[in-house]
Amino acid sequence: MIVVAGGSxxxxxxxxxxxxxxxxxxxxxxxxxxxxxxxxxxxxxILVLPESEIDRWVALSSGTKFENLKCALGGATRxxxxxxxxxxxxxxxxxxxxxxxxxxxxxNTIASCFKMAEEKGxxxxxxxxxxxxxxxxxxxxxxxxxxxxRLVQTPQCFNxxxxxxxxxxxxxxxxTDDASVYEEAGNRIHLVEGNNENIKITSPEDLKIAAxxxx
Numbered sequence: 001m002i003v004v005a006g007g008s009x010x011x012x013x014x015x016x017x018x019x020x021x022x023x024x025x026x027x028x029x030x031x032x033x034x035x036x037x038x039x040x041x042x043x044x045x046i047l048v049l050p051e052s053e054i055d056r057w058v059a060l061s062s063g064t065k066f067e068n069l070k071c072a073l074g075g076a077t078r079x080x081x082x083x084x085x086x087x088x089x090x091x092x093x094x095x096x097x098x099x100x101x102x103x104x105x106x107x108n109t110i111a112s113c114f115k116m117a118e119e120k121g122x123x124x125x126x127x128x129x130x131x132x133x134x135x136x137x138x139x140x141x142x143x144x145x146x147x148x149x150r151l152v153q154t155p156q157c158f159n160x161x162x163x164x165x166x167x168x169x170x171x172x173x174x175x176t177d178d179a180s181v182y183e184e185a186g187n188r189i190h191l192v193e194g195n196n197e198n199i200k201i202t203s204p205e206d207l208k209i210a211a212x213x214x215x
Contacts, residue, residue: 001036001040001044001045001046001095001096001097001098001110001155002046002048002072002082002085002086002089002095002096002097002098003029003032003033003036003045003046003047003048003098003099003100004048004074004078004081004082004085004097004098004099004100005017005019005029005047005048005049005053005074005100005101006048006049006050006074006075006078006081012202012203012204012207013204016056017050017053018101018201018202019032019100019101020053020056020060021201021207023103023201023207023210023211023214024211024214024215027060028100028101028103028201028210029057029060029100029101030060030061030064030066031103032098032099032100032101032102032103032105033045033047033066033069035103035104035105035107036098036105036110037065037066038107039107039110039111040096040110042065042066042069043070045069045070046069046070046071046072046085046088046089047066047069047070047071047072047100048071048072048073048074048081048082048084048085049071049072049073049074050073050074051073051074054071054073057071070088072084072085072087072088077171079167079171079175079181082097082167082178082181083167085097086160086163086164086167089160089164090160091160091161091164092160092161093160094114094117094118094157094158094159094160095157095158095160095163096110096113096114096117096154096155096156096157096158097154097155097156097157097158097163097178098154098155098156099154099200101200101201101202102153102154102198102199102200102201103201103210104195104197104198104199104210104213105125105153105154105155105194105195105198106195106197106198108195109125109153109155109192109193109194109195109198110155112125112192112193113125113155113156113157113192114157116157116190116192117157117158117159117190120188120190121158121159121162121187121188121190122156122157122158122159122162122179122182122187122188122189122190123156123157123158123190123191123192124152124153124154124156124157124177124179124189124190124191124192125152125153125154125155125156125191125192125193125194125195125198126150126151126152126153126191126192126193126194127150127151127153127193127194127195127196127198128146128147128150128151129146129149129150129151131146132146133146133149150191152177152179153194153198153200154177154178154198156177156178156179156182158178158182162182162185162187163178163181163182165185166181166182166184166185166187167181169181169184169185172184197213
């Protein structure tokens with residue numbers, strides 16, 4: 001499993017990157033790693049970090065079961081960071097790619113994604129929309145059928161050879177996740193049911209919701 005931890009604290013309004021913000025006294029990143037380690041062996045977890053945050057990680061992980069975790073240096077974008085992590089993955093493996101600020105992914109979601117990827121070559125967790133949605137145009141908008149849309153989560157799991165090949169193609173700069181990269185390379189994406197608690201913590205409001213989950 002590749003855990004991508006290249007975020008900043010801009011939307012949070014903090015000086016430290018969001019993955020290092022404390023949630024109930026523990027860094028979000030550690031919450032995430034602990035949840036993943038319930039399903040994935042630690043030696044099969046790769047953490048991708050900006051070079052500027054390596055020292056912070058070393059201090060944070062010292063004395064924990066993650067202090068010897070394999071690390072890769074992140075790049076200027078998430079695309080570059082994932083590509084860096086993939087270099088440490090064998091082509092004949094299955095690989096999952098997970099956001100470091102999704103600390104509530106369930107074991108069932110992880111297991112389901114890897115099972116589907118093993119069978120079909122890819123799997124991404126999704127959940128249904130609960131709110132009505134509208135498509136916005138210049139000066140107007142139009143209602144859309146929410147039952148035909150899904151919210152996408154991580155981990156996104158793939159046949160390693162195929163996702164590595166997809167990341168070797170030119171970056172068009174419009175990829176929002178790994179599934180988009182995989183799909184652009186001509187591969188098919190398969191969906192599995194995610195878990196609603198698997199939120200991405202990117203704002204102060206998300207942090208409050210996360211704290212309520214823990215309490």
